[in-house]
Amino acid sequence: MIKTGIPTLDGYLKGGLPIGKTIIFYGPPTVDVDIFGMQVAYTNLINNGVCYYVTSKSSPDLIRSNFREYGWDLIPYASRFAIVDAYSSLIGASPTEPFNVKDPESIESIDDAMTGIIDSISPGDMIVFSSLSSILDTCGGGPGIPDINKVLESIKRWNKMAVLNGGIVVYNFTDYGYPPELVEQVKKGLCNSSVVVDRIGGESGYGQYFKLYTCDWSKPPEFPTLFKVVKPGGIKVHIPKILVTGPKGAGKSTFIRSAASLSSDKSVSVDRMGTTVAVDYAHVMLKGFTIDMFGTPGQDRFNPIIKNIAKDALGIIVVIDSTDPKSFERAVEMLNISKTKDVPYIIAANKQDLEDALDTEKIRKKINLPEDIPIVRVSASNNMNVAQAIDIIIKKIVGVR
Known part of the structure; x- marks a missing residue:
């Protein structure tokens, strides 16, 4: 089992993420979904894991800065942590990371990069996508555009490849007004498990919660879990x-x-x-x-x-x-x-x-x-x-x- 490091969630998952499983954290723009993937990635690193962190909406420098804000220093784990840069080329900047995507607007280009990485992973290695929604928007043409289905097929293929190699894949997904059928597919059809993150009482709510929504190796709990995001510290x-x-x-x-x-x-x-x-x-x-x-x-x-x-x-x-x-x-x-x-x-x-x-x-x-x-x-x-x-x-x- 690979621990997520998120309090109570590992208990609901019967100890964490089994090797060869995938999980997606889903929520609206009013909640902080990104922190979930970050906390899982950092927990994996401090437990001697290997992590590839795919950034598609922020520069690698900003990603490292965001980790530092939560008190998570990546420097001691540099040999086991790699950022896959699917952002720099999008804004015309020159990628400086060993792993990068030549054309972030092309799902074929992202697919080439991810296929090479997944082929090389060992059992227990982790791949974290900081923003699946940004890949859908950039490569699929935006909400409701048919090309999104092509992106989803690529994601399903990555998942199958990772499972065969014993990898673990983690996605963050923010719902920017996608069609209901797409949202349901993301929540139920992409991964072995999904976690819904939202606010109590909607946009004007007074707190945030997460809830294990689907899981094929553990029964989701009846009630959600309230949480706060603390800097430094992460999800509490x-x-x-x-x-x-x-x-x-x-x-x-x-x-x-x-x-x-x-x-x-x-x-x-x-x-x-x-x-x-x-x-x-x-x-x-x-x-x-x-x-x-x-x-x-x-x-x-x-x-x-x-x-x-x-x-x-x-x-x-x-x-x-x-x-x-x-x-x-x-x-x-x-x-x-x-x-x-x-x-x-x-x-x-x-x-x-x-x-x-x-x-x-x-x-x-x-x-x-x-x-x-x-x-x-x-x-x-x-x-x-x-x-x-x-x-x-x-x-x-x-x-x-």
Whole structure:
């Protein structure tokens, strides 16, 4: 398996891309599709792979600059990374790359270059097309023009050749208003797998998502995955709200501050006499995820506020004081206030560094917790298992085991 390096996607693909498979990332102009091919290419390089990167809408220098913007230095991998220049000749510039296309407006010329490369690849070598749509437009004459079918036939032939040689082919495709039948062929008929990238709520949406759309070796998930593009860093799966709740004095604010210290160290807490009277907040980056965490106050009088804060939470961490069994009833009450149907939750048994802390089995019995709900032993004051608790709730949210 060749990993894509895109969080959660490798899980949906059962570990990544098998040798001899092809994948296409598809989306409208309002989303950043190009980053997907770049991240797959760079992940392949850092895992000792060979990559040919076909550029048809940007100069090779700009491609290298774009990689650097995401913190991906290509220089250490120069012997295993080659840019196939299908752009310079299009604007009348002299190609300087070892691999180039003499006439980017001719599918025959592109075909000659690609056939030579594909004939030479070894099993596991990767070819990434930065923009399949630009090749369709340049060689096919634009949306709706019959010559596009000729381009598609060439692409299918490259795929077959690459599969026979054990290569992996990755395409980026941006839909610039192509006919619906062409779009469906691109999404379903060109590759072994396809990933749709789009915005939530259309062009004016507030976030981006990707979803495995088709795959002939793994079942696509039911739900899409939210993501952000970070510079440097690339694609990070975005979880807009994890709720951290629990009784007064359980250590919610300390848990959130500890979570923030794992990455950005950005947290906000409003305290009065050591007790939170407003909402705690932290932005956390962990293992390819960006997470917004919100903490609730613990007193009874804040129950209506707690219920409001809990709206749209994708997961809940209930922090309890392992040394204070009397507070467990309130913890269960707060969970019931916060939880809606199908929202995953875990228990963070805090203060496990103290001698009188109850073990997880005693806690499970006292709160009558189902066996399938994890209890994580943590000590928020010294970061013990805070990352583990967050990792567990993330896996429950995204459904990757």
